Structure formats: C-alpha cells, structure tokens
Amino acid sequence: MTASEIVGDLSIPSGYVEQLLRSIGMFEQVAHKPKLSDRSMDLFSSRELEFDWVHMGNSEVRIGSLVDTLRQCPFLYPPRTGHIGNWANMVHGRAGARDYNHIAFGPKRLGYPLVFDFNQTEAEACGYGDWSYLPGSLVDRAEREILPLFTWDGTGFCPRDRGRPLFTPFTLTSRDGQLLPLTRLHRDALRKLAEFHFESTLFASHDRLVRRILRVLLEDARVQGRPESMLGRILDRCVTLDGDVTRCALRVSGRGFEMNSVHYSGVEEVIDHAWLPISMAAQPERLLEQIGDLPAQMPLLANSLVQLLKSVLYSHYPTIGEVPRELSRPCNPHLHWGGIPMAGYPPRARGYFSSLTKYLRKLFRPVIRELPEVAPVFNVLLPAAVFNLCPQRSLPGDVDCLARLMSRVRDETTTLIGRPEIMRQRIEQIVEDWRPKAEKTLSDYMIDHFAPRPGVASSLPEPVEGEPVMLESFCDLTVQQASMLMGALSAAQWPRNSQRGVVLSASSLSCL
Numbered sequence: 001m002t003a004s005e006i007v008g009d010l011s012i013p014s015g016y017v018e019q020l021l022r023s024i025g026m027f028e029q030v031a032h033k034p035k036l037s038d039r040s041m042d043l044f045s046s047r048e049l050e051f052d053w054v055h056m057g058n059s060e061v062r063i064g065s066l067v068d069t070l071r072q073c074p075f076l077y078p079p080r081t082g083h084i085g086n087w088a089n090m091v092h093g094r095a096g097a098r099d100y101n102h103i104a105f106g107p108k109r110l111g112y113p114l115v116f117d118f119n120q121t122e123a124e125a126c127g128y129g130d131w132s133y134l135p136g137s138l139v140d141r142a143e144r145e146i147l148p149l150f151t152w153d154g155t156g157f158c159p160r161d162r163g164r165p166l167f168t169p170f171t172l173t174s175r176d177g178q179l180l181p182l183t184r185l186h187r188d189a190l191r192k193l194a195e196f197h198f199e200s201t202l203f204a205s206h207d208r209l210v211r212r213i214l215r216v217l218l219e220d221a222r223v224q225g226r227p228e229s230m231l232g233r234i235l236d237r238c239v240t241l242d243g244d245v246t247r248c249a250l251r252v253s254g255r256g257f258e259m260n261s262v263h264y265s266g267v268e269e270v271i272d273h274a275w276l277p278i279s280m281a282a283q284p285e286r287l288l289e290q291i292g293d294l295p296a297q298m299p300l301l302a303n304s305l306v307q308l309l310k311s312v313l314y315s316h317y318p319t320i321g322e323v324p325r326e327l328s329r330p331c332n333p334h335l336h337w338g339g340i341p342m343a344g345y346p347p348r349a350r351g352y353f354s355s356l357t358k359y360l361r362k363l364f365r366p367v368i369r370e371l372p373e374v375a376p377v378f379n380v381l382l383p384a385a386v387f388n389l390c391p392q393r394s395l396p397g398d399v400d401c402l403a404r405l406m407s408r409v410r411d412e413t414t415t416l417i418g419r420p421e422i423m424r425q426r427i428e429q430i431v432e433d434w435r436p437k438a439e440k441t442l443s444d445y446m447i448d449h450f451a452p453r454p455g456v457a458s459s460l461p462e463p464v465e466g467e468p469v470m471l472e473s474f475c476d477l478t479v480q481q482a483s484m485l486m487g488a489l490s491a492a493q494w495p496r497n498s499q500r501g502v503v504l505s506a507s508s509l510s511c512l
Contacts, residue, residue, distance in 0.1 A: 077316065345490070398442055
C-alpha cells in the first residue's frame with residue numbers, strides 16, 4: 001500500500017479496500033479457490049451484491065502474513081466480541097481455554113474488546129444464563145464472589161434468588177450498602193483493566209441510523225408472504241421489568257404488530273419500545289431514574305440483526321468518528337475476531353455465524369436497497385481460537401513441546417494445501433503420534449486450552465507471567481492448518497481432562 005490520499009486527518013492508501021482484501025488472500029487463497037474476483041467487486045460497487053462473507057478458518061494465508069496486515073493498518077482493529085461480565089483473567093492471560101482473548105489486549109493487540117451487554121445472569125437452580133462470563137458474580141483468578149441481585153417488582157427493587165436468569169441491564173446489585181446497576185459495576189471494573197467498547201454504546205451513538213435500519217427491515221418484513229420468518233430475525237425475544245427474558249415471535253396484527261400478547265400500533269411504536277433496553281444498557285444510571293416509566297414489556301434485538309449492525313456501524317474502525325467512503329467502497333470490509341462459539345475452528349467446529357449468513361443476506365437486501373449511506377458488507381470472520389495454540393512464555397516446557405508440534409504440522413502438511421480432507425486426516429494423525437509423549441510434558445494449564453466449553457475461572461495453577469507467545473512455527477502455519485490443529489487437539493483424549501474445571505456450582509459445569 002504505497003500511494004495514499006489524505007482524507008480529513010487520515011492518510012488512506014489508494015484502493016484501500018481492494019488492497020486490504022488482496023493482502024489477506026481473498027482473491028486467491030480460500031479453500032484453494034478465489035473467494036473474490038473483479039466481478040465481485042463490480043457487483044459490490046453497483047450494490048447488486050449486498051453481503052458476502054468468508055471464514056478465514058478455511059484460508060491458506062499464513063498467520064504471520066495476516067498478523068502483519070493487521071499491524072500495518074493504523075485504523076483497522078477487528079472487534080473481539082464477548083459478553084459483559086468478568087474479563088480480568090483474560091486480560092491478564094490466565095484464563096486457560098479463554099486465553100485466545102489476549103489478542104485484544106496489550107501492546108501487540110490485533111483487535112479490541114467489544115462487549116455484548118444484553119446477556120443474562122447465571123442461574124444456579126436451572127443452569128441457564130451466561131455461565132461463560134458470569135455477570136451475576138465477580139471473578140478473579142479462581143475466586144468467585146456471588147453478587148446479590150435485585151429487580152423491579154412494580155413498586156421497588158427487591159432481592160432475587162438465582163432460580164432463573166435475569167436480563168443484566170435491568171438488574172441491580174449492592175456494593176457498600178448501595179444499590180447500583182449491575183452493568184455499571186462491570187463497566188467500572190472493565191475500565192480499570194483496559195479500553196473496552198460496548199455494543200449498546202455503539203448502537204446508541206448511531207441512533208438515527210439504527211432506527212432507520214429497523215424501520216426499513218420491519219416495513220419490508222411485513223409485506224412478505226411469510227412475514228414472521230423475517231420478523232424473527234429482527235426481534236426475537238422480549239424482556240419484562242423484572243428481568244425475565246422470553247423467546248417469542250413478533251407478528252403482524254392489522255396495521256400494527258403483536259408480541260407475547262402486547263399490541264403495537266405500528267412500526268414506530270415497536271422501534272421506540274425496542275430502543276429502551278439499548279438506552280438502559282448504554283446509560284446504566286437511567287434504570288434507577290426511569291424504571292417506573294418503562295412499559296411492562298420490551299422487544300429485544302435478534303442476533304442476526306446485532307451482527308448486521310456491528311458491520312454496518314463500522315465497529316472495525318473504532319478510532320474513526322466519521323468513516324470516509326474510501327474505507328468502505330466498493331464494500332465495507334468487516335473483519336471480526338469470533339470466539340469458539342461464533343467462529344469455532346473449522347472443519348471440526350464451524351461456529352454459529354455460518355448458520356446466520358443466509359438470514360443476513362435477506363436482511364441486507366432491503367437495507368442496501370433503501371439506504372444509500374450504508375455500504376455493502378464483506379464479512380471476514382477470523383477464528384480467534386487458533387491463538388490457543390500459543391503457550392505462555394513462563395512455561396518453557398509448553399513452548400518447546402508446542403513448537404515441535406507446529407513445526408511438524410508445517411513441514412508435513414504444507415504440500416497438502418488444496419487437499420483439505422487429506423490435510424485434516426494427516427494433522428489428526430500427527431496429534432495422535434505426538435500426544436502420548438506430550439501429555440507427560442505439557443502443563444495442565446496448556447492442556448486446559450483445549451477444553452471443550454470453557455468458563456472465565458479456572459481451578460488450575462496460573463502461570464507466573466501471563467504472556468502468550470506467538471512462536472515462529474505458529475506464524476508459519478496457514479489459518480487453515482492452525483484451525484485444523486485446534487480441532488484435532490480439542491478432540492484428543494487427554495487423561496488429565498477430568499481434573500480441569502471451573503470453581504462454580506456443580507450444576508453449572510455442563511453449561512460452560
């Protein structure tokens with residue numbers, strides 16, 4: 001990227017978007033065939049192609065090349081999304097199987113943390129709620145403090161047991177004898193750790209555009225042959241003032257809509273009510289001031305719509321206020337670090353995002369058609385899980401053992417690029433050959449990186465220095481090789497797996 005033009009205070013390389021996508025192999029190296037072409041770019045430019053995506057877990061680009069590209073662009077920071085709750089162990093590199101989140105922190109960061117703050121507290125009695133981030137608790141190292149929880153009962157905030165999950169933005173806790181919003185407690189704790197961004201704040205800061213998008217989508221859905229199908233991809237749950245969240249359908253009812261027996265007179269009333277949980281999460285103190293004035297029930301954004309908004313609102317350019325067209329034409333290149341649930345480690349685990357893409361295509365069509373200020377999106381899903389192959393610098397035995405494994409994978413499977421099924425089988429065989437000796441050398445902490453459903457607290461001894469290291473052999477792997485290797489390691493039968501776990505109630509362990 002040599003020739004540049006000055007736009008505002010930014011020096012933007014000429015043809016920035018196409019150069020960026022070429023530098024990460026989109027025109028030549030995804031599953032051994034081009035994902036994009038000059039034709040694709042023309043379709044984006046004419047707005048005939050509204051949305052497309054790629055899973056980089058299938059990419060034949062070297063991890064080292066991908067890292068170099070991200071570091072060379074001063075304003076591109078792919079979000080690493082997680083939930084509001086406990087991040088201290090992840091920030092300090094002592095979270096075991098969630099250490100891959102460390103890519104969003106520190107001087108070598110390759111992204112930044114963007115927090116989904118519409119989750120639910122963990123419920124001991126039924127095992128539901130967010131047992132990954134434990135928003136109803138404070139966690140540091142292996143210690144968990146269970147917080148008192150309060151929600152509105154119609155006249156005031158009353159104590160709640162942990163029989164069912166509670167909508168975090170509508171829940172209070174108590175500290176030093178004072179009630180405060182649970183989201184405020186966590187925001188203050190996160191601020192002391194690093195620079196966190198929040199999805200509610202992102203949406204609220206673009207309220208006019210978000211409302212226009214909601215209007216376009218609701219009006220388009222209501223005239224479809226089966227409107228409920230698309231309405232469920234826009235708003236799919238409702239929350240009541242006591243924090244109870246129910247999955248329910250938004251339906252067309254005459255000139256208005258209905259959700260869970262509540263009638264809305266039209267599109268604007270639906271939008272106004274759906275906006276209230278966003279504003280409460282973005283400004284937590286408003287809950288104490290306005291809870292008595294809120295409607296009894298409010299719709300919540302569906303995951304498909306949340307994913308659309310994160311790309312359309314340029315969450316990958318967090319340091320730029322007004323994003324110039326040069327950074328989003330002919331398409332908006334939305335790079336996003338997905339965790340294990342979202343992006344997995346294909347082909348063994350593909351993550352949930354792939355199942356959303358057919359709905360995202362349908363959502364983008366009316367948005368691109370009706371809103372010229374919104375650019376078509378090319379979503380680049382980056383599998384953060386591959387960074388669990390990075391050992392801690394303070395555990396030299398792990399460093400040596402993983403370096404040998406990754407070097408062997410590189411040396412024995414690079415010639416298999418373009419033959420993914422044969423490559424996968426070979427990597428799995430390499431892991432099986434390597435594991436019997438390695439399990440005598442690897443620390444329990446490193447083995448914990450391959451836990452199937454990790455939480456934020458670990459019962460294992462933490463390393464003295466929480467600094468994952470990107471080995472040369474790791475950077476030499478393609479993203480595809482690393483993803484297959486993570487899959488093979490996660491599927492391996494480690495004899496010490498039974499010793500791993502989190503310091504939680506017994507009923508919660510299966511829910512992580």
